[in-house]
Amino acid sequence: MDLSPILSPLNDAQRAAVTAPVGPVLVLAGAGSGKTRVLTHRVAWLIQAEGASPHSILAVTFTNKAAGEMRARIEGLLGVPGGSLWIGTFHGIAHRLLRLHWREAGLPQGFQILDAEDQLRMMKKILKAQQLDESRWIPREVVWFVNHQKDEGLRPKALKDGNDPTRRQLIKLYQDYEEACARAGVVDFAELLLRAFELLRDNAEVLRHYRSRFRHVLVDEFQDTNAIQYAWMKLIAGSDGAPFIVGDDDQSIYRWRGARVENLQQFRRDWPHAQLHKLEQNYRSTGNILKAANALIEHNSGRLGKNLWTSGGHGEPIRLYAAFNERDEAEFVTHRIRDWVQRGGARREIAILYRSNAQSRVFEEAFLSARIPYKVYGGLRFFERAEIKDALAYLRLLSNRDDDASFERVVNLPTRGIGAKTIDELRQSARTTGGSLWQAARLALEQGALGARAGTALGGFLQLIEQLADGTAGLPLHEQVDHVLAGSGLVEHHRKDKAERGEARVENLEELVSAARGFEPEGDLPPLDAFLAHAALEAGEGPAEEWEDCVQMMTLHTAKGLEFPLVFLCGMEDGLFPHQRSLNDLDGLEEERRLCYVGMTRAMSQLYVTFAEQRRLHGTDSYGQPSRFIGELPEDLVEEVRPRIQVGRAWARPGGHAPAGAGAQGRAPAYTHSQAGRRTIAAESVAPGMRLGARVRHGKFGEGTVLNVEGQGPQARVQVNFERQGTKWLMLAYANLEAM
DNA sequence: CGTGGGCGGATTTTT
């Protein structure tokens, strides 16, 4: 067999990892070092060189995207569809196991998956039912508690309250929540993992089967695994198994949601004979970017140790821009984007990265007025939209009448005269009988326990669901969906909304039918159940795919795994990035630093770092210090970009002053270095005494040196490096600077 | 039942 397609595209380190003798392997793969390539080629190698059966391979990732890419690349290498390979996300694989072994796992056959929003609603309901004060017991925090326990593999029974009444209540709520889920036959995301773990742990037969089947377990992004994922992996691989683990401790950015970087270390303890491979050659970024990123991450302690290098050139320096405020920052970026595009670059090659989503707004406004097409990542995804979830709730009821969350969601949508009071009564009755809302509704109707109006309305709803179930039985999936949409009155409901949003919702519902039409169920679940699981586990692409050539805007977290020729790392101020809530805690700070490292290593050829000296945040202006991470970059790799001192305007009368209000604020200063034929107005004429390098005194900030002067007349501002307070931009008109 | 005003809170995100 010709192995050269597998081996020839690899460098030495990659090849060593790919061809490592079968046994436990740990690959520390730096950013841009060909991690996915190693993983996929390893799979191909196992099959073609080691004679492993595709049947014996289990490859696990975190995102559906990564799983899809891996599958495609493996199939490309093997030249055949890898149907019998198990490749998927932790959650996807867990789901698959639970469907196959629902009985052993103690689940109803038709169990449904609760997404984050459903989970929150469920918890709110429980809190309300217990009449707990929602300001004391914040639903989101209670949910966080529950998920956190599950991530750690802990059931309520295993938890000690430590005589802490708050904790006792939380544990109680966890238990109540579990019971509610069991009654409704639903599992949340964390539950999928925990159940799958318990399934293997408690069923020797099942465990033996999968252990002997999956001789090769491969895990991507290992630094992101949480306790239960690790335990599950350990269980299924077995202590004499051959897990192939790929990760990068420097890119661990999900500690806050339960990820444990320590799992990399733990792996070395649990498999002391594991071979260690490091991939340090980077194929993405210039030498300068890598050097700076390496220098930054060196400030972290307890690293496994890794130094990225490239055989390519140094490239350009990293450029640093100290903006006056957040709008100036956006203006600067806008100009640099224009330059890039003017020189023939594509907009899709550009990424704006920021710490928190709220920062996108200023950029959006700037791009809108500059007519720069952009795309913001991170909005609501298709299957998370309200109208889609309404439709899914109907579909779920068809499949499982006891799904209380779905029942409540649509029992009166569209409005059919079933008010809060009726539902309250049903809830009450369901609680006392321990049944579902559906059962309570039937009981109430049989006993004539409701008023005539409510009774008729509720009866109508139950009948509707039964009718839809009967009417769609045996139909192809998309016709089922279509039928339910029409029959439920959902489409009509939104059609009546003449506003634009109604129209959009109808379109989304139609899109749901298309999604159903294009859906190819795998496995032997009924198509409808498979589709519902798909909707929950793969919430679909974010904001609709745009074909246009757009500037890419996203948080640093979202950017992980991506690369762009031109990257702007914005909002680099202490308190924003590193975030305020991480400033006082070393672990948190180190995670922020890793986040910065991730951001920097997204850049292929050019990296800009920007910060604003003044920023409007939550309605109030605040002055910030440049991020400490900026100070951790080697000076010789960073070039500070200064806005050019304002040049004479064509419309400014010679010798005259610019009209008030026509100053530089909100207007673009020219940034490019000296343009021929234009004469820089001496700073002197704008702001007497404010020559560059002049010494000045400020009432509050003390003494400093003028670094920069910009704008004219009332809008003029100066940048001063104060000895004690650092660099600040000041409005000349208000600053009361005294020349020295 | 649907909307508008008042209130509080405001990392990061995947499944």
Place this chain on the structure above:
DNA sequence: TCCGCCCACG
């Protein structure tokens, strides 16, 4: 500042 949520009102 702005967004989402809750409640009160029409």
